[in-house]
Amino acid sequence: MFKRIFWVGLGMAVGIVAVTKAQAYVKANTPDKARQFLLGPDQEHVAVRTLEGLINEFNTTRRAREDELNRQYIERTR
Structure with a gap:
């Protein structure tokens, strides 16, 4: 049971880090119009x-x- 909780927690943490890094990459490397289309105003x-x-x-x-x-x-x- 605790192994499962550990792996689910680890997976969530990795997912959060991946999404945060992807959003930072999009913000840094795309033009403003494209960013507004992807992320909203x-x-x-x-x-x-x-x-x-x-x-x-x-x-x-x-x-x-x-x-x-x-x-x-x-x-x-x-």
């Missing part, structure tokens, strides 16, 4: 926007699934 907060989008998508999906399960439960109890 607010280039300093890409990670925050991405995380916010993931959380919003998760919550939307979760609410839809809860509504579906509630409807199924109500129909079964009638």
Whole structure:
């Protein structure tokens, strides 16, 4: 169990470092117009926007699934 947690944590850390390095490379070696196309107009907060989008998508999906399960439960109890 602890080995699995270790390897998952290590994989996440390597992924975070790789994404950070890739974003730094893109910022340093691409023209402004291309950077704006890839990263959007607010280039300093890409990670925050991405995380916010993931959380919003998760919550939307979760609410839809809860509504579906509630409807199924109500129909079964009638």
